[in-house]
Amino acid sequence: MAKSILFFLLFLIFTSVFIPDLYSQKVENLGENVNTDIDELAPVISQDGKTLYFIRSRFKQGKGFVQESWYSDIDATGYCNTAKKLKLPFSRPDTKCQVVSVTADGSVVLAALNEKDTLNNINGLYLSHKYSDGWDNPERINILNFGTFIGDTKNWGVHLAENGKILFIYKSVSKDNPFNEIFVSFLKNDTLWSEPAKLSGNVNLKSGVQGNFAPFLAPDDVTLFFASDRKGGFGSSDLYMCKRLDNSWLRWSDPVNLGELINSDEWEGYFFISPDGKYGYFVSGNKTIGDNDIFRFKFEPSFLPKPIVVVTGKISDAKNSELIPAEISFESATDRTHKYYAKFYPEKKKFRLVVPGGKKYKLKVTSPGYINYTGTVDYLSVNTYKEIKYDIALKEKTIVEAVEEPEVITLDNIYFDFGKSDIKKESYPELDKIVRLLFENSGIRIEIFAHTDNVGSDDYNLKLSQSRAESVLSYLVSNGIQESRLTAKGFGSSKPVADNNTEQGRQKNRRVEFKIIK
Incomplete structure (x- = not known):
């Protein structure tokens, strides 16, 4: 009970600060390098902030809506260069495939849907690494009873949380019922995710035709954004936010509409915060170049859901300075319920991990054949976005060690x-x-x-x-x-x-x- 009251009070403080500051920001259309006369949807920013992934959707007679994946390189000033079509590892022309998340270690989460296949074939979620000359072999993400869970619906999507351990899934009730609901799945071990569980309360309010979809969890691991066409909105679909009330991940506060700066009398959806916390992205049908376009606005530290710390670095052999593969983990030193992981690949030269500020963490670095590195890092005083670099050298184990x-x-x-x-x-x-x-x-x-x-x-x-x-x-x-x-x-x-x-x-x-x- 005490925890629920605390979360509620924090939520009241958050909404009183977040929404007014949000109104003060200027919203900008990403322009013709990204947006066209058809739909641009589902923006995702890579962890290094250098790539915008999105999809273009258009209606083709006899084929319905056809979706293609695109990307735009982002320069140091935040400018989006001319978008290019993304070559994906699933080359079949009848397969819809899109980037839905990018993990801290650079892995790309892909969603693949083929209406001619069963869910036991190509349909599902995959992890893959993108290189300059292509992709590595996609590795399926195994979710317990996923085929039964999805059923016959062809409308579903996912968002992988920053910590890499929480997966939000939305799906329509069936192929004949377009109403969407939001679910959550947890990583049980290295190869299996739990059976999706439906979020309770008013997140999945039974109102509207499209229902509730396109969830996005802020880097604070507490604030959830999503789209809904429920009653009381400004247009055909609005963006909302709510706060997690406990560690079950099922109980959430009543959603709050993001207001008129974001929402209009048109369609809005697909909210996304850039990994560095500097920009908010969303899709809107208001004041567009064509149909739905991608927009963004600049965040101010005062209304970030919670300050984040971006940790980067490399892991090397203490004796010869050669880079070595390793796993990095940050565990909350107080409640031990929040863990954040990253993998370091020598060929990538750098690992990247995002953790909420305002906490102490136990840092652990492991690599086969090397002595574990452990330590405590103190981010209690961090109250705004911060980047910290750790280059760690591991000592090789002797047989006794x-x-x-x-x-x-x-x-x-x-x-x-x-x-x-x-x-x-x-x-x-x-x-x-x-x-x-x-x-x-x-x-x-x-x-x-x-x-x-x-x-x-x-x-x-x-x-x-x-x-x-x-x-x-x-x-x-x-x-x-x-x-x-x-x-x-x-x-x-x-x-x-x-x-x-x-x-x-x-x-x-x-x-x-x-x-x-x-």
Whole structure:
């Protein structure tokens, strides 16, 4: 109850500040470089602020509305250059495909719809990276029971929140009922999103023909903008905003109309805030070059939903300064319910992450084979848009540092002749690493385990594996390691890690492992 009252009071403060300041801004048409005599819809700005993605829609006799994806390069002054048609990874002429979001790591979220296919085929959401020479292979975004959820409707759309963990979806009730409702889905793990749940309250008010659509979550993770043709608006569709009341993401305050600066007696929709928080974009049919056009207005810090911090940087190897792939996370240090993630790809030279200001965060950087970087960053005093750069160098793990608790680790590149226990010379470099490890860490012991595949009898394999484990022990002793720090045990074929019915599986099962005992 106390949290709900607090959210409500914040909402009253927000609306009393946001709307008057919003009225004071000048709205501008993006001009003929972007807008034409047909519909321009669904603006999306890339995370670096350098690209505007949008769609053009026109009616063709016998085909209905045909949509094409376009983009415009934005220069340092905010000027939009002449738009170009976007070549998308789905090349089929009967497939509608558009950019619906761009993630912090530069991944592009694509929505694909083909009226001749089922939802189990090409229809759905995808992640892909755009490069100068094309796209990488699109990776499907898996949403639990998405096919059943969408049903037979051909009218749906999505918005991925800045944090990359919340997905808003709107869809019409059915192909015969154009009324739209807004839903939310949560990232459950790296590969699966939860089944969409409908937002409650007056967000999905049963009023109008089109209903409620085109949601956009501000970078504060609290303020939701959307379009609706509900009663009481200025035109055929207006833009509204509301505030999240709790962490269920289902309860929202009563929507507030954005007013006459944005809304007119025409159609308005597709509100979008640029990632740097400097501009608000929307689509309107008022005072246009043709049909619906894309407009924008400049934000003032006083009416930003909440100040944001744009964190950029690169991750490198502390020893040689080479860039390395890594994952970066910011977790709220107070409630631990808000987490923000980004991935760093060396070829992209920079990661980018947007977090709300006014908070402390626990920063964590991880990369396979490297010691995690952790720290606390304090943005409590941030009350306006801010850019901060972090270049972080990670130290490579030694074998001991890689093991926090005793665990079994497989030794790569240990080779024996077929059916024998003699160690081949090409195995020496790998074993020499263990020698160095033991010399540098006099307080540890290791257990050596050897395994075989299932070719041969159990008794034969057990004896062979024991002999191989002892050969490894003997090599370490011959290089100066005390035998009292070592034990050797063979398991034969009793502990496979892969399928013995394939050569690849048998190769994985023929292995030597060790366990560090600190």
